[in-house]
Amino acid sequence: MTSLDRPALVAHAKDSIAKGSRSFALASRLFDRETRERAWLLYAWCRKCDDLADGQDHGHGMSVIDDAADRLSYLTGMTEAAWNGTETGEPAFDGFGVVARECRIPRRYADDLIAGFALDAEGWRPRSEADLYRYCYHVAGAVGCMMAILMGVDPEDEAVLDRATDLGLAFQLANIARDIAEDAAADRCYLPMEWLAEFDVPPGRHMAPPFRPALTTMAKRLCDASERYEASARVGAQALPKRSRWAVLAAAGIYGDIARKVRDLGAHAWDHRVHTSKREKLLWVARARAQAAGTPEPAGREGLWSRADLDG
Structure with a gap:
């Protein structure tokens, strides 16, 4: 799969939300197709970042993290690359880049979310x-x-x-x-x-x-x-x-x-x-x-x- 193949990114995101949240997966089916796909792409990025920060697999099995700073650096760098349109090879990040450009999402909201992961990385x-x-x-x-x-x-x-x-x-x-x-x-x-x-x-x-x-x-x-x-x-x-x-x-x-x-x-x-x-x-x-x-x-x-x- 090439990282900017939109249908493949959507399929990956659909699988991510199905594994990560039955509640959000069900609610997302009520959207029109375009909005639903975009919601999946955004969810997959949020889920991936959260899993990296918390040591989880699709929101399950939180564990104590001993390399929190490295994980934060990784998800920050991958998000930056995706935002700039660089192919990362990670579907969750590439999908976020696609939906951010399609919807012209202001950068500050992505930065604000990552700031939350930074708080956890600091033991806040x-x-x-x-x-x-x-x-x-x-x-x-x-x-x-x-x-x-x-x-x-x-x-x-x-x-x-x-x-x-x-x-x-x-x-x-x-x-x-x-x-x-x-x-x-x-x-x-x-x-x-x-x-x-x-x-x-x-x-x-x-x-x-x-x-x-x-x-x-x-x-x-x-x-x-x-x-x-x-x-x-x-x-x-x-x-x-x-x-x-x-x-x-x-x-x-x-x-x-x-x-x-x-x-x-x-x-x-x-x-x-x-x-x-x-x-x-x-x-x-x-x-x-x-x-x-x-x-x-x-x-x-x-x-x-x-x-x-x-x-x-």
Whole structure:
């Protein structure tokens, strides 16, 4: 396969999303063909970078990384080459170069995502809730912006991109709540240090049984926040073409249910990895179709983190 053979790159990306996320794979089928292929190409690059940074295979099996700086350098260099139109021989990176050029994705969003991987490579931990949201922007909100642009949103439409950012934050907050135990096993913790101090939880001890009530409370905070950002993103979806709106609303519901399940399970949320069943996903596809034809509940952005806070 030549690295810039678009049909082959799309086929590789389709396989990547099928292996990496059943939820996103299902939601992507609701897009029109052009948008679907572009979404796959963007996903494959994000997945490859994330796998490199986390020592995973399509999002599975996170491990402790002992060459984080080298991995960051590699994914940064490959992304730079793909951005410049140089064939890398890596389908995920070459596919990103194709979709970035086709949709004229602003470079800053790719750089913002890589900055999130850099934080993990440095062993970074959030001190405050604002730090947590800033991290969520880098690893997911920036992807929301790129997705919105490939769905046709004007790169200068800051209001819609703010809502797209909110969807990324909603997804990432749900991920963090669900994966607290998995992250701890890989020596990572995304619970703000101020929260841990508030509940007198010693660093690195949040999974210990005596601190399970405190952990449950902190996870609820993450899930409640995820739900607020999801509600905001649903308003922004109104600016999208109908099929894209349908896909986004389905993904929002499916992923939103992960946060809601973690919250409902309380102290048992980490006994097994929380997921949504195929039936639950299909129900959200049907529900989202009706929602795409209607009007969402009003949801302002007052009090929510904003991209304007990046330098704060």
